[in-house]
Amino acid sequence: MTCFPRWYFDEWKMAGVDFEDTAQVAAFDRNQLSSTPEKEQALVQRLGISSGHTVIDLGAGTGTFAIQAALNGAFVDAVDISQNMLAYARSKAQKLGAVNIKFHQAGFLTYEHNDNLADFVITKAALHILPDFWKMVALMRIAAMLKPGGIFYLRDVIFSFPAHEYQTSINNWIEDSAKPEGEGWTAKDFEMHVQEEYSTFAWIIEGMLTRAGFEITEVSYPTPTFAEYLCVKKS
Numbered sequence: 001m002t003c004f005p006r007w008y009f010d011e012w013k014m015a016g017v018d019f020e021d022t023a024q025v026a027a028f029d030r031n032q033l034s035s036t037p038e039k040e041q042a043l044v045q046r047l048g049i050s051s052g053h054t055v056i057d058l059g060a061g062t063g064t065f066a067i068q069a070a071l072n073g074a075f076v077d078a079v080d081i082s083q084n085m086l087a088y089a090r091s092k093a094q095k096l097g098a099v100n101i102k103f104h105q106a107g108f109l110t111y112e113h114n115d116n117l118a119d120f121v122i123t124k125a126a127l128h129i130l131p132d133f134w135k136m137v138a139l140m141r142i143a144a145m146l147k148p149g150g151i152f153y154l155r156d157v158i159f160s161f162p163a164h165e166y167q168t169s170i171n172n173w174i175e176d177s178a179k180p181e182g183e184g185w186t187a188k189d190f191e192m193h194v195q196e197e198y199s200t201f202a203w204i205i206e207g208m209l210t211r212a213g214f215e216i217t218e219v220s221y222p223t224p225t226f227a228e229y230l231c232v233k234k235s
Contacts, residue, residue, distance in 0.1 A: 002112060009134045011081055011107040035061075035124070040068040047153060047230075049074050053119040056145055058108055059126020063089025063101070069122075070098035077115075081107040108138035117147040124155045128199040132208075135200070139212035148235040152214055157199040158227035170194055173225045202227050 043065065049055060051073025057066040060078035062085060070076045070093070078101050080086050086103045093101050104111060108123075108130060121142050130138055142152060161169035178187035193199065202221065206229075209216055214231035221227050 002110075004110070009109055009130065009137075011109050011129065011134075035064045037064060037068060040065040041072070043153075044068050044072050044074075047120060047122075047151060049120055054116060055120045055122065056111075056113060056118045058111065058121060058123040058142070059129075060089060060103075061085055061126070063092050065122060065124065066101055067093050067096055067098040070100040071096065074100065074120075076101045077104060077113065077118075078102070079104045079106050079111045081105065108141065109134060111141075113145045118145050118150060119147060120151045120153070121146055122153045124153075125157070127154065127156050128158075128193075128197050131198045132200055132204060135198075135205070136208050136212065139208050139214075143213045143233055146233040148233055150233045152209075152229075152231040152233065154205075154209075154227075154229045154231070156227065157193065157225055158202050158205055159199060159225060160202040160221040160227060161224040163201065169224055173223075177225075199225075205229070 049069050049072055053069075053074040055066075055069045055074045055076045057063075057069070057076060057078045060066050060080045063078055066076045066078040066089065078086070078089060080089070080103075083105055086105055090101075090103055093099075106112070108127065123142075127135055127138065146152060159166075159169070174187050174190040177185065178190055179185060205227070206216060206219075209229060209231055213234050215234055216229055216231050218230035219228070
């Protein structure tokens with residue numbers, strides 16, 4: 001096991017929601033409207049994940065994507081820092097017969113991939129837990145886990161609005177996206193995200209991806225507060 005220096009970022013001190021609270025984990029699974037089995041299976045198909053591929057899902061959460069990739073025949077390493085998240089994901093996987101999944105309690109900065117280099121690394125709605133300096137470290141570590149020509153897929157809260165419009169853009173995001181309590185992410189949840197977590201600008205992420213050794217082959221900004229990148233590890 002790697003011994004990290006004392007100045008290393010402590011990703012075990014999660015900002016925002018306490019995912020060691022079982023009720024919060026169940027609420028997270030319910031609120032992930034963009035991560036239904038149908039939508040995740042569509043992403044598996046879009047990326048071309050199939051039998052025999054090795055997939056690393058970083059920030060796997062309650063495991064919906066990892067399960068769909070495994071059901072498609074891939075060997076999946078599902079990585080999350082929350083033990084309760086992993087337990088919830090493991091239970092879902094067992095019920096659905098997704099057997100090709102290994103579960104690891106670790107994070108972007110601590111997961112050590114000891115098997116063969118991966119064909120795919122996926123992370124969705126998780127990289128924002130890291131400040132920008134540590135995002136760069138995480139992206140370099142991700143590149144090291146992938147085969148040359150391997151695919152990295154990133155989707156997260158990433159800001160493509162002009163920086164000087166930050167107040168209006170954030171207020172509009174919260175107003176348009178917040179749901180009543182019990183029906184999804186609330187205004188309080190979004191406010192906490194902006195206050196305590198580390199979502200950043202698209203131009204920063206794009207520079208990091210390039211410097212980490214990726215070629216960005218597809219990019220999408222479905223809204224000014226979300227982004228999606230499909231990248232290939234350069235040879």
